[in-house]
Amino acid sequence: MRLRTRKASHRPVAPELAKCAQCGAAVRPHRVCPACGYYKGRQVVSVAVA
Ligand SMILES: [Zn+2]
Numbered sequence: 001m002r003l004r005t006r007k008a009s010h011r012p013v014a015p016e017l018a019k020c021a022q023c024g025a026a027v028r029p030h031r032v033c034p035a036c037g038y039y040k041g042r043q044v045v046s047v048a049v050a
Pocket of ligand 1 (some may be wrong): 016021022023031035
């Protein structure tokens with residue numbers, strides 16, 4: 001029965017999420033926050049504010 005071993009490689013990726021220190025949005029670690037553009041306390045990407 002090979003199905004079990006095949007499925008083992010299909011397991012979902014671990015939900016790696018951190019909280020943005022600036023806006024509190026769920027962001028991925030070591031990534032710029034997509035919501036506010038902040039990373040490590042400073043804004044590195046300008047986000048268009050509506
Ligand atoms: Zn943010």
